[in-house]
Amino acid sequence: MKPVYKHRTFASLIMRKxxxxxxxxxxxxxxxxxxxxxxxxxxxxxxxxxxxxxxxGKAPKTYSKPxxxxxxxxxxxxxHKDQRSDTDWKKSRLEYTLMFGxxxxxxxLGGQDGIGQPFILDYEPTQTRYAISVGARxxxxxxxxxxxxxxxxxxxxxxxxxNYPNRKYRNITVKSPVFELAxxxxxxxxxxxxxxxxxxxxxxxxxxxxxxxxxxxxxxIFAFNPRGERNGEWYSLKPLNTEGQGLxxxxxxxxxxxxxxxxxxxxxxxxNRNWKWGFDVGYRWTTTDYMDDAGGFYYNNSEIEDAYGxxxxxxxxxxxxxxxxxNSDWYTEQQPRAGxxxxxxxxxxxxxxxxxxxxxxxxxxxxxxxxxxxxSYKSDKIKNQKRKFRMPGLNYKSKxxxxxxxxxxxx
Numbered sequence: 001m002k003p004v005y006k007h008r009t010f011a012s013l014i015m016r017k018x019x020x021x022x023x024x025x026x027x028x029x030x031x032x033x034x035x036x037x038x039x040x041x042x043x044x045x046x047x048x049x050x051x052x053x054x055x056x057g058k059a060p061k062t063y064s065k066p067x068x069x070x071x072x073x074x075x076x077x078x079x080h081k082d083q084r085s086d087t088d089w090k091k092s093r094l095e096y097t098l099m100f101g102x103x104x105x106x107x108x109l110g111g112q113d114g115i116g117q118p119f120i121l122d123y124e125p126t127q128t129r130y131a132i133s134v135g136a137r138x139x140x141x142x143x144x145x146x147x148x149x150x151x152x153x154x155x156x157x158x159x160x161x162x163n164y165p166n167r168k169y170r171n172i173t174v175k176s177p178v179f180e181l182a183x184x185x186x187x188x189x190x191x192x193x194x195x196x197x198x199x200x201x202x203x204x205x206x207x208x209x210x211x212x213x214x215x216x217x218x219x220x221i222f223a224f225n226p227r228g229e230r231n232g233e234w235y236s237l238k239p240l241n242t243e244g245q246g247l248x249x250x251x252x253x254x255x256x257x258x259x260x261x262x263x264x265x266x267x268x269x270x271x272n273r274n275w276k277w278g279f280d281v282g283y284r285w286t287t288t289d290y291m292d293d294a295g296g297f298y299y300n301n302s303e304i305e306d307a308y309g310x311x312x313x314x315x316x317x318x319x320x321x322x323x324x325x326x327n328s329d330w331y332t333e334q335q336p337r338a339g340x341x342x343x344x345x346x347x348x349x350x351x352x353x354x355x356x357x358x359x360x361x362x363x364x365x366x367x368x369x370x371x372x373x374x375x376s377y378k379s380d381k382i383k384n385q386k387r388k389f390r391m392p393g394l395n396y397k398s399k400x401x402x403x404x405x406x407x408x409x410x411x
Contacts, residue, residue, distance in 0.1 A: 089139060094357045096354065098133075099348075099350040100133070101130070101349050105157050105291070107345075108295070108338035109157030109172055124157075129155060136148055149182050151180040155346055156175040157174055173229055174227065175227055176225055187215055187216070189214060193209065211268075212268045217262065217263045228315050238254070243298070244304060258287045259286070274356040277352070286346070296337055298331060298333050299333060301316055
């Protein structure tokens with residue numbers, strides 16, 4: 001017996017599908033109306049959301065409006081903060097110095113019209129000569145430095161420039177070179193102030209006065225050679241033993257190398273590129289009274305002539321060359337040939353030029369250069385030439401010929 005099939009038409013199938021769809025939609029609609037909405041509101045970053053704690057208290061704000069930053073800048077240049085520290089002075093702690101100026105002698109010869117005075121009260125300005133020094137300064141602390149100098153100077157003294165009779169008719173005139181090597185300790189009372197910007201490693205800017213001042217004291221060794229003039233010719237006086245050195249009862253021989261004790265002060269002005277211009281005054285006490293070859297008493301002139309010659313006898317008592325000496329007993333044996341106030345001294349007053357080995361200083365504020373986008377050119381002409389389109393060369397034959405001439409093998 002054959003099975004019986006129920007025949008389904010196309011229209012009946014369509015109807016059944018529509019009924020199924022409508023049933024599903026009704027179920028979804030019913031579920032949406034029955035269940036309450038529990039979804040939390042989405043937070044927005046530009047509005048703060050208020051949350052309540054379970055206990056009733058208010059919780060802190062969770063979201064806030066972000067702060068928009070402006071144009072991006074380099075903090076090293078945009079904010080000019082003083083980055084000066086205790087170690088900035090070390091960047092320019094070594095300096096080289098050149099000094100040139102005048103020298104003065106304060107001994108037993110010449111001076112003012114009267115009895116010899118101590119210190120600079122008896123200084124005769126007309127006897128000023130020159131002095132040149134070179135040296136180096138090293139800062140061991142910010143305001144403490146040591147300096148070494150090598151100096152050459154000329155000094156001179158003459159009795160002919162004073163109207164005091166005892167010295168005028170003594171008639172001694174002496175000049176001498178001076179070589180000095182000295183080391184001093186400096187204390188800087190004032191130093192120029194500057195500001196070092198972060199990022200500007202080689203440039204600093206002045207923020208205050210450029211004036212500096214210091215005082216110093218130290219120890220030196222110097223050499224001299226007093227010389228006297230007769231009939232236009234100059235003689236070295238130390239070998240002549242003008243005070244009877246080497247004879248019985250005469251003065252002790254003196255050394256032409258002695259110690260000096262510099263004491264002085266200086267000021268300077270800081271220029272661009274670490275150059276300093278200044279002025280330095282230094283007074284030197286010494287351990288000798290024979291820089292002018294006069295420091296003791298007169299010796300018997302005839303004995304000096306017999307022992308050392310006529311020239312030695314003349315420089316031992318040059319007053320014999322004068323005819324109008326008021327009292328010749330002033331210059332006889334055992335009379336003082338020099339003052340007894342103390343040893344000879346000399347001084348330097350010089351202009352100083354210093355160069356420090358450190359970062360460059362400037363009097364203009366440091367500004368960051370704006371970088372141009374893309375490639376920059378020095379002139380518009382080069383810029384236009386770079387923009388022109390150039391066709392590539394297609395003459396390969398000529399290139400191969402050039403390579404063959406140079407001995408280059410091509411394939």
